[in-house]
Amino acid sequence: xxxxxxxxxxxxxxxxxxxxxxxxxxxxxxxxxxxxxxxxxxxxxxxxxxxxxxxxxxxxxxxxxxxxxxxxxxxxxxxxxxxxxxxxxxxxxxxxxxxxxxxxxxxxxxxxxxxxxxxxxxxxxxxxxxxxxxxxxxxxxxxxxxxxxxxxxxxxxxxxxxxxxxxxxxxxxxxxxxxxxxxxxxxxxxxxxxxxxxxxxxxxxxxxxxxxxxxxxxxxxxxxxxxxxxxxxxxxxxxxxxxxxxxxxxxxxxxxxxxxxxxxxxxxxxxxxxxxxxxxxxxxxxxxxxxxxxxxxxxxxxxxxxxxxxxxxxxxxxxxxxxxxxxxxxxxxxxxxxxxxxxxxxxxxxxxxxxxxxxxxxxxxxxxxxxxxxxxxxxxx
Amino acid sequence: xxxxxxxxxxxxxxxxxxxxxxxxxxxxxxxxxxxxxxxxxxxxxxxxxxxxxxxxxxxxxxxxxxxxxxxxxxxxxxxxxxxxxxxxxxxxxxxxxxxxxxxxxxxxxxxxxxxxxxxxxxxxxxxxxxxxxxxxxxxxxxxxxxxxxxxxxxxxxxxxxxxxxxxxxxxxxxxxxxxxxxxxxxxxxxxxxxxxxxxxxxxxxxxxxxxxxxxxxxxxxxxxxxxxxxxxxxxxxxxxxxxxxxxxxxxxxxxxxxxxxxxxxxxxxxxxxxxxxxxxxxxxxxxxxxxxxxxxxxxxxxxxxxxxxxxxxxxxxxxxxxxxxxxxxxxxxxxxxxxxxxxxxxxxxxxxxxxxxx
Numbered sequence: 001x002x003x004x005x006x007x008x009x010x011x012x013x014x015x016x017x018x019x020x021x022x023x024x025x026x027x028x029x030x031x032x033x034x035x036x037x038x039x040x041x042x043x044x045x046x047x048x049x050x051x052x053x054x055x056x057x058x059x060x061x062x063x064x065x066x067x068x069x070x071x072x073x074x075x076x077x078x079x080x081x082x083x084x085x086x087x088x089x090x091x092x093x094x095x096x097x098x099x100x101x102x103x104x105x106x107x108x109x110x111x112x113x114x115x116x117x118x119x120x121x122x123x124x125x126x127x128x129x130x131x132x133x134x135x136x137x138x139x140x141x142x143x144x145x146x147x148x149x150x151x152x153x154x155x156x157x158x159x160x161x162x163x164x165x166x167x168x169x170x171x172x173x174x175x176x177x178x179x180x181x182x183x184x185x186x187x188x189x190x191x192x193x194x195x196x197x198x199x200x201x202x203x204x205x206x207x208x209x210x211x212x213x214x215x216x217x218x219x220x221x222x223x224x225x226x227x228x229x230x231x232x233x234x235x236x237x238x239x240x241x242x243x244x245x246x247x248x249x250x251x252x253x254x255x256x257x258x259x260x261x262x263x264x265x266x267x268x269x270x271x272x273x274x275x276x277x278x279x280x281x282x283x284x285x286x287x288x289x290x291x292x293x294x295x296x297x298x299x300x301x302x303x304x305x306x307x308x309x310x311x312x313x314x315x316x317x318x319x320x321x322x323x324x325x326x327x328x329x330x331x332x333x334x335x336x337x338x339x340x341x342x343x344x345x346x347x348x349x350x351x352x353x354x355x356x357x358x359x360x361x362x363x364x365x366x367x368x369x370x371x372x373x374x375x376x377x378x379x380x381x
Numbered sequence: 382x383x384x385x386x387x388x389x390x391x392x393x394x395x396x397x398x399x400x401x402x403x404x405x406x407x408x409x410x411x412x413x414x415x416x417x418x419x420x421x422x423x424x425x426x427x428x429x430x431x432x433x434x435x436x437x438x439x440x441x442x443x444x445x446x447x448x449x450x451x452x453x454x455x456x457x458x459x460x461x462x463x464x465x466x467x468x469x470x471x472x473x474x475x476x477x478x479x480x481x482x483x484x485x486x487x488x489x490x491x492x493x494x495x496x497x498x499x500x501x502x503x504x505x506x507x508x509x510x511x512x513x514x515x516x517x518x519x520x521x522x523x524x525x526x527x528x529x530x531x532x533x534x535x536x537x538x539x540x541x542x543x544x545x546x547x548x549x550x551x552x553x554x555x556x557x558x559x560x561x562x563x564x565x566x567x568x569x570x571x572x573x574x575x576x577x578x579x580x581x582x583x584x585x586x587x588x589x590x591x592x593x594x595x596x597x598x599x600x601x602x603x604x605x606x607x608x609x610x611x612x613x614x615x616x617x618x619x620x621x622x623x624x625x626x627x628x629x630x631x632x633x634x635x636x637x638x639x640x641x642x643x644x645x646x647x648x649x650x651x652x653x654x655x656x657x658x659x660x661x662x663x664x665x666x667x668x669x670x671x672x673x674x675x676x677x678x679x680x681x682x683x684x685x686x687x688x689x690x691x692x693x694x695x696x697x698x699x700x701x702x703x704x705x706x707x708x709x710x711x712x713x714x715x716x717x718x719x720x721x722x723x724x725x726x727x728x729x730x731x732x733x734x735x736x737x738x739x
Contacts, residue, residue, distance in 0.1 A: 301498060304409070304450050322435055322451035323414045374497035 002196035002241050002350075009198060009237035019230040020221060029232045036232075036239035043242035044190060044205055045179035052204045052222045053235050057170040057191030059215070060204035061090035063226060064166040064187045065137060067212035069098055072134040072164075074211065080133045082125050082163075084109045084117045084149070085332040086142050090189075091168055092328070095137070109138070114279045115147035115333050123157045130161035138165070140172035140188075144316055144329045144345060145278030146289025148176065155184040164210060170194055170202075174245035175253060175286050180205050187212075190242075192234065196350065197241035201234040252350055257287035259348045259357055264290050266361035271368050277330065277343070288348040293335065297342040297371035299324050305367035306344075311360050314345045382501040383407045384549060387487060388441060388449070390434030392564045392571045393506030393552060395441035399567055400551035401504045402445050408504070410442035410449040413491065415458040416582060437571050444569055454490055461485040463582055467595050470618040473645035474720025477536065477689065478580055480734075484539040484671075492547055502549045509534040510553030510729075511545060514674070521545045523673045523731040528556040535689050538724040538734035539671050589619035589627070599650055603630060606643060606655035617645050620652045623660055623716020630654065641716070661713040665696075667706040667723040667735025676701055677725060677732055683708065684726040687717050687737065693726060706735040 001009075017029030034048070041048040054060040065081075072078045083095050085108040098104035107125045109117050117138055126133060136158045141148045151167055158165045164186035169178050174195035180188050187210065192201040206212060206225070218227030245252070261282060267274055267290070277291045278284075294302060299315035303324070306313055315324040326340035335343075346360065384406040386398035401408045412435050435451060442449035462481045469476035492503045508526035513519040520542050526532040540548065552560055557576075564572035583591045596618055603612035612630040614620065620628075624642040634640050634656070641660055644653040665685065670676070677683060677698045684693040685708055695711035706723070717737060725732040 300450060300452055301494070304448070305498065307448060308409075322412070322439070323453040323455075370498060374494050377493040377497040 001198060001237070002244055004244055005197050005237040005241040008240040009233045012233035012236050015232075017232065019232055020219060029230075032232045032236050033230045036235040039239035040190075040203060040235075040242050041205075043239075043246040044173065044188065045181045046188075046205045047208065049223075050180070050205050050208060052206055052225050053230060053238075054202045054204055054226055055228070055231075056200050056202040057088075057168070057189050057194070058090040058202075059226075060189040060191070060202045061088070061166075061168055062094050063204050063212060063215050064168075064189060065091060065094040065135070066098065066215055067225065068135045068164060068166060068187065068210075069102070069104060070213035071211040076131075078132050078134040079103065079105045080107060080129065081105070081135055081137070082107045082109055082122060082133060083137045084111065084139065086111050086115055086117075086144075086147075086329045087137065087139055088143055088168055088170070091137055091139070091166075104134070105132075111147075111332050113333055114284065115142055115145045115277070115329065116279070116284075117149055117154065119150055119153045119157060122154060126157060126161050126163065130163065133158075133161065133163045136163055136165045138167060140167050140169035140178065141176065141286050142278070142329060143171045144327055145291045145333070146171075146285035147278045148172070148284055148286065151183055151185065159184065164207075171286060174242075174249065175256070175288060177249060186210050192238035192241060195241045195245045197238040198234045201231060201238050203238070253287040256348050256350070256352065257282055259352050259354065260288060260290050260346075262354070263346055263348070263357045263360055266357060267292060267364050270361065270365040274368070275339075277333070277335070288352075290346040290348070292344055292346075293330070293339050294342040294344065294368050294371070295339065296375050297368060298375055299341055299343050301371040301374045302342070302344055302367055305370055306360075306363055309359070309363035309367065311356075311363045314347070316343055316345060383499060384409070384502050384504050385491075385495040385498075385500045386410045386447070386504040387491060388412050388438040389506070389577075390431075390437035390441075390571065390574075391506065391577060392561060392569070392574055393508070393557075395438070395445075395506070395569050395571050396560045396564050396567070397504055397506040397549075397551045398441070398447065399445055399563075399569070401549060402447060404551070406504075408445070408447045409500070410438065410445070410447050411491075412438040412449070412451045413458075413486070414451050414453045414455055415462075415486070417455045417459060437574065441569050441571055444567065452491070452494070454486060457490045458482070458486055458582075461490075466580075467592065469720045470592055471596060471647060472720075473617060473647040475621045475718035476720045477722050478582070479536045479689070480539055480722050483536055488540050488544045488548065492544065496547065502547045504549035504551065506552055507533045507537060507550050508552050508555075508557075509537050509550045509731075511548060511550055512730075520674065521548075524553070525726070525729040525731070526553045531557045533689075534726075534731050535686055535722070535724050538673060538722065538731045540673060541671060542674060545673060592616070592618050601650035601652070603628065603652045603654055605632075605634070605640070606653060606659055611640075611654065614652055617647055617650050617652050620645050622718035628654060645718075657715065660715045660717075662715075662717055663710045663713045664699075665708050665710065665714075665717065665723055666738050668704060668738045670701065670703075670706040670733055670735040672733035673731050674733075677727075681727075683732060685710070686724045686726065687714065687721050698725075 017025035019030040019033045037051045038048045099106045138154045166187045167185045168189045170191040173190045186207045188205040193199040274292045316327040326337045330340040384401045388394045388410045466478045508531040510524040511521040525534045599616040611632040640654040643655045681698045685696045686693045696708040700707035721737045724734045
């Protein structure tokens with residue numbers, strides 16, 4: 001967490017008050033929450049009344065997808081959901097749940113080799129039967145390969161038919177300029193822990209006048225869209241972090257992108273057949289993201305070898321038991337399952353340093369060489 | 382040494398890993414994901430392969446402060462152990478999947494990967510002892526565990542010296558009670574976890590039902606030892622030589638005594654039953670012997686064991702070559718099925734093993 005966010009949270013944790021109560025300490029807590037709401041709204045360029053605090057990005061995505069789907073059944077049935085095939089599981093799984101339980105008809109929107117959704121495919125899918133489309137969901141930027149999505153084109157295509165758009169901006173917010181108002185999206189997911197705020201806190205930014213059916217029912221907080229006592233310490237820390245990252249976004253992004261570019265150059269210099277996945281143009285990807293596939297390597301071997309050399313990276317997603325799975329994002333980009341098993345993502349952020357890049361440059365060569373020997377040993381049988 | 386500790390999520394492998402850490406080795410814990418479709422929670426006596434077991438292994442590694450990873454060997458396990466198991470039953474034989482798993486997964490696929498990743502050894506919670514040999518290289522000898530009730534040397538008798546050289550069995554000199562007490566003292570949550578039994582990939586323990594789902598019904602005839610039909614079955618693969626229960630014979634034996642499965646004949650899909658005496662054999666023939674050290678010679682006196690927790694019987698080796706092993710038993714044994722593993726001992730030392738042929 002950012003030191004400013006830690007300080008704000010610790011300060012608030014020591015105070016009493018429920019923001020829903022009418023007495024003095026309740027009013028004080030309410031003021032903290034409302035000021036946090038205003039600060040977060042300013043950071044994402046939205047109105048304060050458009051911010052719905054949630055218990056994290058996953059909950060916000062669930063509220064957007066299910067809440068919008070259900071609300072869009074109010075006047076007439078709309079069965080179709082158009083969603084990109086490279087969404088985070090917090091979007092994918094609610095969509096699959098709606099398909100299985102509520103007979104939603106899902107169009108998985110394809111992506112090109114860079115991982116960018118095909119807007120022409122979206123236009124064609126919308127035009128098939130626009131009145132039957134409940135929502136479109138396309139993330140702002142992909143969490144695995146870092147590809148920035150053409151959200152403006154998506155919004156333009158969907159709004160032409162009056163279809164609302166949700167965008168998961170969990171990865172983008174703080175790393176890229178994100179303006180809710182200018183983007184035209186109807187609801188936008190953001191998460192505190194990705195920007196140096198606390199875990200377990202997020203928000204769905206919802207355009208005024210857009211109806212959502214709640215997922216959590218109860219005391220009717222957050223305009224009835226999300227019940228539950230507001231977590232004043234967490235939302236205050238979230239707002240502080242949001243303020244810091246948006247004020248310093250441009251310079252932080254430039255610094256992170258330089259580290260990332262150096263890391264990409266270093267990896268490709270040592271392992272020339274490593275394949276950089278996502279958009280090769282640095283402007284088309286998140287500044288802190290470098291994603292490679294290493295031919296002939298198992299991601300789990302590489303993860304272990306790099307971890308042992310002090311380099312922490314990610315293989316993408318794992319199943320419940322902890323087994324790395326071939327990424328659905330890479331598969332959607334046309335990467336074969338064998339190649340996808342050799343995927344690793346390196347993330348850079350405000351705590352990253354040039355020494356981290358040097359450590360990676362030193363570790364990657366021997367690690368890949370050894371992982372390849374292990375891959376050959378496994379293939380021998 | 383750099384040691385890879387295979388951690389199933391049970392108490393034995395957790396304490397084995399702890400002892401490897403105490404011995405000063407550089408230890409990394411790995412849980413093998415062996416099931417393509419793991420159940421969420423452990424049921425009955427199965428002690429591995431569920432998400433709960435993966436979590437237990439992870440927590441034990443946390444307590445030991447060692448790195449921990451999950452490696453996916455589910456496809457290999459399916460091909461090398463599960464399909465072998467099905468194929469053996471379909472061929473009228475009775476396989477031991479734990480022997481196959483040690484031979485082809487833990488001390489083959491896993492060990493090869495570990496060696497390629499610069500580890501020196503794989504450590505497991507098996508109850509067996511490795512004793513340095515008196516040859517110049519100190520080639521380890523495989524011996525029975527001190528705790529006879531827990532001894533697992535039988536399922537390791539397929540490991541040749543070059544595999545044993547990279548194995549570590551820290552529990553061989555300890556009784557299970559002591560291992561549990563040690564786990565408790567070390568603050569390992571798995572200290573009181575029940576022992577695992579049976580076959581890890583058959584969750585409910587119903588092997589016949591599981592085989593029936595994988596192989597489908599194959600109705601056929603049950604005959605007595607003179608060829609007279611005495612009943613029907615839904616698949617000869619569900620029967621094991623020596624089996625008495627679940628035969629559901631329509632025609633009682635003339636002498637009214639219980640009957641046992643004497644033979645399973647997959648070609649004619651016939652199960653043959655008869656009296657207990659007909660199960661006795663005084664000679665055993667094995668194929669594809671594997672030696673854990675020097676091979677025995679014809680005339681050597683050995684002890685033989687034909688099932689994981691069976692008793693050892695004295696015998697004399699009569700034939701031994703690259704593909705075949707024969708022994709004469711000092712006294713007959715009963716209910717020996719093709720496909721079972723024949724393990725040879727000299728004293729506590731494991732000499733090697735062969736797969737019983739019919």
